[in-house]
Amino acid sequence: xxxxxxxxxxxxxxxxxxxxxxxxxxxxxxxxxxxxxxxxxxxxxxxxxxxxxxxxxxxxxxxxxxxxxxxxxxxxxxxxxxxxxxxxxxxxxxxxxxxxxxxxxxxxxxxxxxxxxxxxxxxxxxxxxxxxxxxxxxxxxxxxxxxxxxxxxxxxxxxxxxxxxxxxxxxxxxxxxxxxxxxxxxxxxxxxxxxxxxxxxxxxxxxxxxxxxxxxxxxxxxxxxxxxxxxxxxxxxxxxxxxxxxxxxxxxxxxxxxxxxxxxxxxxxxxxxxxxxxxxxxxxxxxxxxxxxxxxxxxxxxxxxxxxxxxxxxxxxxxxxxxxxxxxxxxxxxxxxxxxxxxxxxx
Amino acid sequence: xxxxxxxxxxxxxxxxxxxxxxxxxxxxxxxxxxxxxxxxxxxxxxxxxxxxxxxxxxxxxxxxxxxxxxxxxxxxx
Numbered sequence: 001x002x003x004x005x006x007x008x009x010x011x012x013x014x015x016x017x018x019x020x021x022x023x024x025x026x027x028x029x030x031x032x033x034x035x036x037x038x039x040x041x042x043x044x045x046x047x048x049x050x051x052x053x054x055x056x057x058x059x060x061x062x063x064x065x066x067x068x069x070x071x072x073x074x075x076x077x078x079x080x081x082x083x084x085x086x087x088x089x090x091x092x093x094x095x096x097x098x099x100x101x102x103x104x105x106x107x108x109x110x111x112x113x114x115x116x117x118x119x120x121x122x123x124x125x126x127x128x129x130x131x132x133x134x135x136x137x138x139x140x141x142x143x144x145x146x147x148x149x150x151x152x153x154x155x156x157x158x159x160x161x162x163x164x165x166x167x168x169x170x171x172x173x174x175x176x177x178x179x180x181x182x183x184x185x186x187x188x189x190x191x192x193x194x195x196x197x198x199x200x201x202x203x204x205x206x207x208x209x210x211x212x213x214x215x216x217x218x219x220x221x222x223x224x225x226x227x228x229x230x231x232x233x234x235x236x237x238x239x240x241x242x243x244x245x246x247x248x249x250x251x252x253x254x255x256x257x258x259x260x261x262x263x264x265x266x267x268x269x270x271x272x273x274x275x276x277x278x279x280x281x282x283x284x285x286x287x288x289x290x291x292x293x294x295x296x297x298x299x300x301x302x303x304x305x306x307x308x309x310x311x312x313x314x315x316x317x318x319x320x321x322x323x324x325x326x327x328x329x330x331x332x333x334x335x336x337x338x339x340x341x342x343x344x345x346x347x
Numbered sequence: 348x349x350x351x352x353x354x355x356x357x358x359x360x361x362x363x364x365x366x367x368x369x370x371x372x373x374x375x376x377x378x379x380x381x382x383x384x385x386x387x388x389x390x391x392x393x394x395x396x397x398x399x400x401x402x403x404x405x406x407x408x409x410x411x412x413x414x415x416x417x418x419x420x421x422x423x424x
Binding site for chain 1: 391398
């Protein structure tokens with residue numbers, strides 16, 4: 001009886017990894033999915049927070065892909081280990097704070113560790129040569145294979161014919177002739193293959209699947225690092241960068257002001273971690289204060305917050321400051337005018 | 348059979364799924380775990396994760412922005 005070979009597939013939730021998994025399953029290989037959660041993954045997060053996104057599906061695309069293909073999915077928390085990838089990327093950052101090549105090496109390395117622990121035979125990814133400018137170039141493909149330690153156990157089914165033979169191909173575990181030679185940024189070959197395989201629904205994330213490729217998010221991350229003088233971060237820090245309007249009047253503090261009801265509700269849960277403000281005389285958003293503001297800063301913070309509430313045109317509004325320790329203070333202040341908040345304060 | 352309560356409030360998906368996955372690794376077939384969450388995404392994600400991994404969601408409730416699901420462990424992890 002021939003051996004049942006087993007592969008683990010790096011599943012992002014997008015089309016490429018879905019296709020790569022399916023074509024290998026079609027060759028009789030037992031495939032299970034693996035998905036690494038770095039903390040920066042664009043999944044349901046902001047949708048879950050913001051009420052205005054209520055109508056968008058809140059599905060996790062990696063889970064959805066796994067269910068469509070009928071394979072198990074292992075979601076692995078790599079938040080702690082990923083810090084070193086982000087803070088010290090050997091191959092640098094892309095257009096924003098995205099360390100794509102180091103990230104791919106890290107994930108394949110983790111997958112390699114996983115297959116050894118779980119007695120699987122090889123790793124597959126949906127990488128396509130030339131698809132992405134940093135991590136998916138012909139020159140970087142061997143770097144990922146080598147630096148991750150996976151070497152010949154890493155198979156990219158969609159671009160396999162453009163790459164040297166891997167162990168699964170050479171040993172006949174998979175038939176190289178049935179693999180593909182996709183390259184370039186065009187999505188047409190993938191869409192054609194999806195049609196051929198009867199896959200007519202798949203996620204098409206605009207701007208990729210990582211917040212670190214987003215310029216606005218990256219700016220906030222850099223601001224956080226600069227003003228704390230420390231690049232270390234906790235999960236709550238990076239979550240907060242996805243929420244609210246961030247306004248930094250000076251190096252001592254910034255305000256995170258909720259933009260709508262869903263964000264308000266989410267931020268309410270952080271009242272014990274952050275000093276916070278809300279207007280008591282008029283309706284309006286709440287704000288969290290990040291940093292160490294002095295007493296003048298707190299007055300300014302209250303005036304900024306009042307600018308975003310219903311009392312913005314009043315001569316005086318009442319704002320309550322709640323400290324993390326439960327102590328409360330009241331301020332009666334005049335809201336700042338829209339022109340009084342310099343554009344450079346907005347992160 | 349044993350039962351475990353898991354608090355995943357304030358965690359955003361997929362963290363509640365990861366916590367559940369890690370908890371289930373410590374349980375046996377037939378055991379149950381009730382997970383309490385604040386992210387509405389769990390109402391899709393936990394049933395999906397349970398289906399593909401052979402577990403059953405035997406109860407789900409939603410009240411005042413709290414989402415609670417009870418999962419019975421299927422095949423031995």
